[in-house]
Amino acid sequence: MNRAQMKSCCAAAIRQLFKYEGIESALIFNNIYYTGTRTIKVYQVSLKRSDVDVPKLKDRIMDVAEAFNFDVKFKTTPGNMWGGPAFIVKL
Numbered sequence: 001m002n003r004a005q006m007k008s009c010c011a012a013a014i015r016q017l018f019k020y021e022g023i024e025s026a027l028i029f030n031n032i033y034y035t036g037t038r039t040i041k042v043y044q045v046s047l048k049r050s051d052v053d054v055p056k057l058k059d060r061i062m063d064v065a066e067a068f069n070f071d072v073k074f075k076t077t078p079g080n081m082w083g084g085p086a087f088i089v090k091l
Helices: 003-020 044-049 054-067
Strands: 028-032 038-043 073-077 086-090
Touching (some): 003 028, 003 038, 003 054, 038 044
Antiparallel strands (some): 028 038, 038 086, 073 086
């Protein structure tokens, strides 16, 4: 399995983790960029509705990424007129 396929599998596992935590699956976005970076984005409104403990969620995401041997970065965006604030996981 090549690195791109591994990133895809890791992203799918993180999406499943979000679903397990009770985050609405329709609001989880998975993007891939020309640089090979893969992101999983969820709007912070969904996190608040699901009453998710974000620091605990970050630890679990890091555990999943370590299982696939990837480094993970977290980013939050302030939002704009097209979308609200978001929580982004970068692989």
